Amino acid sequence: MIILQETGTSQTFKVIPRSYTADTMIIEEEGTNAPVSYAITPTRVDYDGNSDTTGTYLSVSKIVSLTEDRFYTLTIKNGSTVIYKDKIFCTNQTVSDYTINNGVYTEQSSDNDYIIV
Numbered sequence: 001m002i003i004l005q006e007t008g009t010s011q012t013f014k015v016i017p018r019s020y021t022a023d024t025m026i027i028e029e030e031g032t033n034a035p036v037s038y039a040i041t042p043t044r045v046d047y048d049g050n051s052d053t054t055g056t057y058l059s060v061s062k063i064v065s066l067t068e069d070r071f072y073t074l075t076i077k078n079g080s081t082v083i084y085k086d087k088i089f090c091t092n093q094t095v096s097d098y099t100i101n102n103g104v105y106t107e108q109s110s111d112n113d114y115i116i117v
Contacts, residue, residue, distance in 0.1 A: 011062065014049070026076075026077070030073060
């Protein structure tokens with residue numbers, strides 16, 4: 001799953017595709033089934049994100065329109081051939097320390113005293 005933010009700036013993510021040539025990215029919000037198509041020019045990169053013609057990853061940078069706390073289906077194509085499919089979750093939390101329980105889970109304190117009869 002790819003985690004992106006609701007922002008008006010370009011976001012970059014890496015994928016491991018079936019082939020390394022792509023021209024279209026389709027993002028479809030789950031539940032509404034309204035696909036939005038984006039023209040892309042991805043670059044081939046290595047693990048560290050450095051441009052590399054033999055790299056394993058395809059790096060995509062694009063400004064996309066997403067809504068917080070929603071799930072999306074991502075399809076990357078080369079012409080009519082699908083080279084990658086995944087899910088996207090949109091959150092405004094910092095992506096590096098994202099947690100699904102942010103602000104939801106509260107820990108209960110206990111002294112761990114057990115009574116044995």
